[in-house]
Ligand SMILES: Nc1ncnc2c1ncn2[C@@H]1O[C@H](COP(=O)(O)OP(=O)(O)OP(=O)(O)O)[C@@H](O)[C@H]1O
């Protein structure tokens with residue numbers, strides 16, 4: 201777990217003082233991925249770099265697993281924290297496998313074990329070791345280099361990983377792919393991750409929480425769903441952008457929407473799991489029109505009904521979220537509702 | 540000219556022993572001065588790259604040092620160290636320090652900051668950062684400095700003859716003094732050949748010494 205308590209950082213250069221981070225408090229729980237997002241210069245990188253002591257706070261306190269990072273040996277601290285940067289920062293004179301195994305090497309692992317670990321991780325990030333292990337970074341594409349960067353951060357199996365725009369330098373398609381892979385990897389390895397990005401879609405895709413920063417301060421720190429439903433102020437709304445409604449469908453679950461069933465009513469059609477997002481529920485309904493009953497029955501994980509909403513209610517939520525500019529895939533969904 | 544060359548070959552054959560002795564001295568002066576120069580210059584370059592305050596004065600000193608004529612250095616050495624091999628070596632070493640220091644400093648400073656940042660972020664200590672990252676990455680530039688110093692000192696080592704330091708300069712001086720072209724050429728031509736051989740040989744060595752991942756970048 202990482203905590204920041206009233207952390208500030210001011211830089212002084214050429215007689216000018218810049219407050220990069222201003223009274224930031226944050227708590228990143230075990231196994232959670234928190235996204236720091238905000239305009240350029242809002243202090244995201246500085247906030248992150250104070251966690252592994254690459255910058256020293258000018259105020260406040262940062263702890264990792266309860267220990268004040270200032271009191272820890274920086275080298276040991278950093279070896280226990282994975283670190284990925286946008287520019288990649290791969291060592292051009294090391295092979296891919298050696299790059300991945302830098303921290304294990306610093307930790308004194310034997311050569312054999314390092315190699316084995318590097319190959320494991322290359323496979324994990326989708327780079328077949330037999331093709332990539334012995335190449336040099338300059339022989340890789342940008343996207344492949346960023347995969348190596350992620351593999352390198354995970355090599356010594358650190359509980360914490362810091363990622364500063366790790367997918368910033370690749371084309372949108374590769375980026376989407378890398379994001380999906382990171383989600384898959386995170387589901388597998390469950391690290392405590394602080395992730396910096398400029399890309400709001402990336403934030404929603406990856407974040408357990410999204411921390412929106414501006415001018416060194418936290419504007420809002422919320423789950424993706426909360427951010428969509430209760431944006432703290434117009435800045436947040438504008439930052440989240442146009443397709444906010446569509447996104448909120450993805451982050452609102454059926455269970456949150458369902459009310460109690462009308463007295464005496466019993467399920468007479470399929471029961472949808474409450475964990476399903478509105479968007480997925482719509483898809484599900486569209487796919488199984490015939491199996492739907494009088495209303496939408498919502499169940500728990502064992503299939504026991506826990507709630508109910510009418511098609512009208514469901515359609516209203518969809519309609520509100522999608523507005524007039526609903527995209528084609530959802531027309532189908534809305535259509536199914538009004539059968 | 541060709542007659543002179545042929546005559547100088549004959550001269551070398553007739554004075555084989557002396558020629559080999561001078562050649563050996565010449566090589567000793569060159570190699571020792573470059574090796575000692577490297578041992579002094581590289582740590583200085585590291586210090587300069589670490590301590591901002593020292594970087595400026597040291598590079599200035601190196602740049603100024605580079606402009607003092609070698610003969611002047613020899614002349615200045617004379618009252619302090621006298622004549623012979625050692626003062627010659629001393630002067631040549633000073634000459635070797637300059638290019639190696641400058642290249643070393645620039646090479647280390649030119650390390651991609653993102654790579655240094657990543658290395659630090661992963662928990663490299665100061666020495667590890669230097670040995671694992673900065674010096675290997677700077678090695679093509681450092682090597683270029685060594686090459687410059689070597690080729691330069693092969694030429695400069697001829698001046699050692701002025702203060703009795705030996706080397707092929709002896710033959711050049713003798714040739715000049717006696718207006719004897721073949722003797723002069725017997726000194727000068729091998730020096731030129733040595734410089735070419737050093738240039739090519741070090742180029743080969745560079746391919747062995749510089750890490751493979753950097754090779755194409757330096758070609
Ligand atoms: N080493 C430094 N010296 C002086 N000022 C700095 C330094 N590092 C950052 N700053 C300043 O602190 C502020 C926050 O910078 P930071 O890099 O944390 O922003 P960021 O949110 O990561 O921006 P970006 O999205 O562009 O990466 C900026 O105004 C920046 O100029």
Ligand SMILES: [Mg+2]
Pocket residue numbers: 244245246364396
């Ligand atoms: Mg940044």
